[in-house]
Amino acid sequence: MASGTADPYDLRGNRILAALPKSERERLRGHLEPVELAVGDVLWRPGERIEAVYFPVTGVCSIVTDLDNSTVEVATVGDEGVVGLPVFLGVATSTERCLCQVPGRALRMDADRFRHEIAVLDGQLQQTLQRFTQSMFTQLARNAGCIHSHLTHQRCARWLLMTADRMHSDRFPLTQKFLAQMIAVRRSSVSEVAGALAEDACIQYSRGIITILDRDRLQAHACSCYRIIRDALDTALPPHADSA
Incomplete structure (x- = not known):
């Protein structure tokens, strides 16, 4: 995972932002707002427009499905990724709920600005997000099988x-x-x-x-899912990527 930095909101504390060239991180800096996330903070609800995406630096966010009589977690996101993949995938809402599970810090970007930056950053941010999305597919697949088999x-x-x-x-x-x-x-x-x-x-x-x-x-x-999920993430976003 990405190593801690002296600045609690250093952009390099997030694996996606750290994977970008320094010039592109600096371009994004002015559009990223440091925020504290407390346990239970809801980032979006089913059917509601997603107004912002979050790049966690510390803490963990949980994506959950609310069933008739229970709530089940389907995925988690920490400093390795972005909270707001539906926006990246071209939709404005989600069928799931997202909330903070473990308190921490994140960098918040307006959803419309995020869409704009994906389009103008010459594919670098988009390509990095695509690799992260693939690692999330691995997490989702393993989670589904893990519940039934382990x-x-x-x-x-x-x-x-x-x-x-x-x-x-x-x-x-x-x-x-x-x-x-x-x-x-x-x-x-x-x-x-x-x-x-x-x-x-x-x-x-x-x-x-x-x-x-x-x-x-x-x-x-x-279970073996831990290593498989971690390896998928390290392949998508190498932990020692040059962030200079």
Whole structure:
């Protein structure tokens, strides 16, 4: 994942922006507004016009589907990507809801300006977004299969590792509500799942704070989806791309 920088809103803290030539990042700078994202902040709702896209620098945003009696997470986005792919794909609304899952910082761009910049930046931003979109397809496909084929504690370990990667920290806030959505279980089952990983000395979960105690041990619990999703992202947006 992209490395942390001294400036909390450094454009290079986002993998998509870091992949662009410096001159193009500077062109975009004036159209990017630094914003703080708090847990539960809704970025868009089903059927409503998406007014802005967000390039997270820290934190995690969740895309969820609201079903009749439950809410299921279908994808997450952190500093590796952009929140607002429907706009890139040419539509103004979404059938899903997007909200902040783990608090952090992002760079916000008006949706109309975003459309304009895609058209005028000589394909560089568009090509980078296309590669990110492909990695998102991988995440969506693996998520769909993972729910039906992998054990609950494997899914939990995978999601915790992905969140730690995006936060660049082994300690981060995560509510029971979001953890339940992440691993597609009832909230009443969260304590049992997290407790099993805690008993194996992988994590500590206390008052909404996750602390990863042994990353290698946690990764041994995770399903293969973790590595596949991460490899797909690293192929699309190499973590050591030149951002000078």
